[in-house]
Amino acid sequence: MQLAARHPWILGVMLLLAAAEYLWHRRRGGTYDARSAAASLGVAVGQFAIRPLTAIMLAAIFGWLAGLAPVSLPADDWRTWAAGFLAVEFAYYWFHRASHRVRWLWATHAVHHSSSQIVLPSAIRLGWTEFVSLGWIFFAALILIGFPPLVVAVLLGLNLIYQFPLHTEAVGRLGPLERVLNTPSHHRAHHSSEADYLDCNFGGVLIVFDRLFGTFRAEPAQGGLRYGLVHGLESANPVRIACHEWLRLFRDMRAAAGISARLRVALGRP
Structure with a gap:
């Protein structure tokens, strides 16, 4: 969402879409959890405050890795961007999948799944600890094989912006597009906390890697x-939402006997 923060018109479009969705819920007589939506905005404020520091640290790491890469693809060549789109999408799929399968990464990603209602504000309910959870390693690998940091950063930013309108029940199925693209329908299944739908539909823009x-x-x-977390989280406190899964993780690690057992907790499934 850093890309959106740098371009106010993108944020303006997001706000208009969120307002339109709210009116859609009201007109059809559905429930709209304004308290949860406000909590999502509170989490987003914290994320925007922390993200610049994260960006500085990652820029330094990615710049260093770019100097180690055996080749450097030209950022002014459209083929680099076309290949980069597929590479970022592939890396995002595995990053997202790992974020559901490895508890250390899940501690950050659980924040995004903590809303029990899928509405557009929940799209910006993102964790504050992405640097600590190390999910960025998946994208660092792209730098090492020659993609410029600028290409990876821009394409990843666009990938996340694409996913914003996926967090809604206002859009039904989209016909043939469902075969190739990640859509609101696919993403609703991804956010389900029901047993048959846990750990599915990890794509960003595309759904082809899931297939x-x-x-x-x-x-x-x-x-x-x-929707929401399997264990539930009845809180509108942004700090608690951002930190609750880390607290659960450290509690379970502390209860484990020995370093190897604690590592199994941290690297095991949520």
Whole structure:
């Protein structure tokens, strides 16, 4: 969301879409959890405050890695951007999948899944500890094979912006596009806390890697999925939302006997 912060018009479009979605919920007589939406905005404020420091540290690391890369693809060549799109999408798929399968990464990513309602403000409910959870290593690998840091950063930013309108129930299925693209329908299944839909649909812009690697699940035709965390989180406190899974993780690590057992907790499944 850093890219959106640098371009106020993007934020303006997001706010307009969120307002339109709110009116859609009101007109159809549905429930809209304004308290949860406000909590998402509070989490986003904290994320925007922390993100510049994270960006500085990652820029230094990625710049250093770019100097180690055996080749450097030209940033002014459209082929670098075309290949970069697929490379970033591939890296994002595995980063996202690992964020659901490895508890250390999940401690940050759980923040995004903590809302029990899928509405547009929940798209910006993002964790504050992305540097500590080390998910950026997946994208650092792209730097080492020759993609310029600028290309990776811009394409990843666009990837995340694309996902903003996926967090809604106001858009139904999109026909043939569902075969290739990540859509609101696919992303609703991803956010479900029901057993049959846990750990699915990890793509950013595309859904093809989920289909290829067996992690695709179609949203049920009747809808009605339950969203949020399996264990639930009844809090509108942004600090608690951002930190709750780390506290659970450290509690379980402290209860484990020995270093190897604690590592198994940290690197095991959530």
